Structures are given as structure tokens and as C-alpha cells.
Amino acid sequence: MPIDTNKQPIIVKKVFKHAGHHGGAWKIAFADFATAMMAFFMLLWILGSTTKEQKAAISKYFNNPSAFDGVATSPSQAVGEGTGSKPSIIDFEGAVDMGPESQSMQTPDQIDEMAEELDRERLESLRKVLEEALNKSQTLAPYKDQLLIDIMPEGLRIQIVDKENRTMFDLGSAQLKDYTKEILKELGSIINEVPNRISITGHTDARPLSGNYSNWELSTERANAARRALIEGGMREDRVARIVGFASTVPFDKNDPNNPINRRISIIVMNKKADEAIQSEPSTPIQTLIEH
Structure with a gap:
């Protein structure tokens, strides 16, 4: 069979292109690096131009932007009834990071200052929750005129008269x-x-x-009875730091020692200072904790 010499052979040529140094990906990576370095040097400049107090405030904010999330708008509803699990009314744990890393950035005076401020804010929030409970709680509201709440140098005082x-x-x-008992629970x-x-004190008129049973024994035993009821209500036993009976020596109504309000x-x-005072002198009554 004769060969057709007019047909040309078909040749397929594969061409492989190498991006090499002519591509643009390196430019994107370099831009990202330059942006990161600019941000880093700006951070160094800001840190170098701020005071210790400003750094402490910034650190406190980023550790916990909202130190008091979880405060219930209705304490009586948050507390609930019974002995089952209850939602948290006040979430204070970890409000300020006082761990080793945080403390290494603060001076001892600054740490003490922050702890005292946390104490004040915590007790003030607790006061507000208790006052709202007096208005809304089915248990507490009927006895509102017998529950007195105030802030004193040693902490938050709750008196049941x-x-x-x-x-x-x-x-x-x-x-x-x-x-x-229901009130205390x-x-x-x-x-x-x-x-x-907490510190619990009992008072009589x-x-x-x-007989030989005096107001000293009575006031002490009443304070201890209050402790048992508080624990029945869910308070941890290790929350109690001291129980004292003052008999009639610290009357509420100084003009009338027999007034029922003295009972x-x-x-x-x-607060932290009052607790430390008790721990430093555990066997000696501390006069600063006696109600004025």
C-alpha cells in the first residue's frame, strides 16, 4: 500500500511553567509580616508610655470585663425553694485574677488595694441583692421591718431583731x-x-x-442556733469564723435596755481586714467587731 507523503506528523509539546521568583504570593506574606510587626511596635510604644496604674486598670479589664455578671434581678426567684441545685445569685469567683501571673505584674500594695476594692464591690452587691429580696421574697418580705442591713467598717451587717x-x-x-428558721435558711x-x-453574735435585753442560766449563755446559744439554720439553708459550714454572745452589753436601744429590739x-x-483580725487573734474577742 503506498505511503501518503502529503500528511505531516502531529507533534504534541508539553510546556511546564515555573512560578519561581516571578509569582506574587511572597508579597502577600511580606505584607502580613509587616502589618504584624507594626502592631507589635505600636504595642511596645503604648506599654512604654502608660503608667503603672493604667496598666493595672487595663489588666483588670481584660481579666474580667464584667466582674459582676450573674446578679439576679429577683433574689427570691434565683434562690428558689427546697434543697435542690440552685442557680447562682452572685458570681464573684474569679472577678479579679489574683493568681501568680497576675500578681507578678502588680506591687504588693496594688494587690492589696485591688483585693479591698473587690471586697467593697462584692459586699455592696450582696447588700443590693438582700434589699431586693426583702421586697420580693415570699419568705423575707413579711419580716422586712425586722431585718436591718447596713455596711459597717468590718463588712456587711444583717440584723434580725x-x-x-x-x-x-x-x-x-x-x-x-x-x-x-425559714428567714435564716x-x-x-x-x-x-x-x-x-461571717461572724454571728447573739444579743438579749x-x-x-x-437560776444559774444567764443572758450570756442564752445569747451564745441563740447565735449558735442561728448558725445551724443558716447551714440548713445551704451556707457552707466553713463560712462561719466566729460565734459570740454579748448578752445585754451592746443594746440596740441604749435608752431602753428592755426594749424588744435589743433581742x-x-x-x-x-471583709478581708476583719477576717484577718480574727485569724491573727483567734482566742481573743476583737472589740472592733462589736456593733456600734
Whole structure:
């Protein structure tokens, strides 16, 4: 068969292109690097031009921008009833990072200052929660006029006082009335939301008791009965730092020693300084903690 010499062979040529140094990807990487370096040097410049106080404030903000998230708008609803798990009313844990890394950036004075400020804010928030509970809680609201709350140098003080026709205890007894126990149980649940320890003091009026049983024993036993009720309400047992009975020596009404209001239980949610005072002298009554 004759060969057709007019047909030319078909040749396929593959061409491989190498980007090499002629591509543009390196430019993007270099731009990213330059931007990062600019941000880094700006950060160094800012750090070099700020004071220690400004650095402390910035550090505190980024550790926790909202130190008091979790404060319930209705304490009685947040506390709930029964002994089951309850949502947190006040979330204070970790409000300011006081760990080793944070402390290494602060002077001892600054750390103490921050701790004291946290204490003040925590107790003030607790006061607001308690005051709202007095208005909304089905347990606490009926006894609003017998629950006195104030901030004092040693911390937040909660006083439960007697009325002529509504006593906390049976007369001459450390036996709690049922409604008093319910009040203390709800207070225990709220107090347990903060890490501060508490001091409980019992007070009586000046009426003497018969026999060898005096107002000293009575006031101490009443304070201890209050402790048990607080724990029943959910407060941790290690929150109690001190229990004291003052008998009638620190009357609420100094003009009338027999006024029923002098019969009261006082609970102090202590700040850091008051707690440290108790720990440094555990066997000696501390006069600064006596109510004024």
C-alpha cells in the first residue's frame, strides 16, 4: 500500500511553567509580616508610655470585663425553694485574677488595694441583692421591718431583731420560731454566694433570767442556733469564723435596755481586714467587731 507523503506528523509539546521568583504570593506574606510587626511596635510604644496604674486598670479589664455578671434581678426567684441545685445569685469567683501571673505584674500594695476594692464591690452587691429580696421574697418580705442591713467598717451587717408580738425565739429559750428558721435558711442560701466568712453574735435585753442560766449563755446559744439554720439553708459550714454572745452589753436601744429590739441576731459578712483580725487573734474577742 503506498505511503501518503502529503500528511505531516502531529507533534504534541508539553510546556511546564515555573512560578519561581516571578509569582506574587511572597508579597502577600511580606505584607502580613509587616502589618504584624507594626502592631507589635505600636504595642511596645503604648506599654512604654502608660503608667503603672493604667496598666493595672487595663489588666483588670481584660481579666474580667464584667466582674459582676450573674446578679439576679429577683433574689427570691434565683434562690428558689427546697434543697435542690440552685442557680447562682452572685458570681464573684474569679472577678479579679489574683493568681501568680497576675500578681507578678502588680506591687504588693496594688494587690492589696485591688483585693479591698473587690471586697467593697462584692459586699455592696450582696447588700443590693438582700434589699431586693426583702421586697420580693415570699419568705423575707413579711419580716422586712425586722431585718436591718447596713455596711459597717468590718463588712456587711444583717440584723434580725425582735418585735413585741413577733419574737425570733421563745422567751428565755434558744429554740427558733419556725418563721425565724425559714428567714435564716433563705439568708444562708444568699450569703453562701460570696466567699467571705461571717461572724454571728447573739444579743438579749436586760431582763434577768432565773437560776444559774444567764443572758450570756442564752445569747451564745441563740447565735449558735442561728448558725445551724443558716447551714440548713445551704451556707457552707466553713463560712462561719466566729460565734459570740454579748448578752445585754451592746443594746440596740441604749435608752431602753428592755426594749424588744435589743433581742437580736447580728450576722456580719466580714471583709478581708476583719477576717484577718480574727485569724491573727483567734482566742481573743476583737472589740472592733462589736456593733456600734
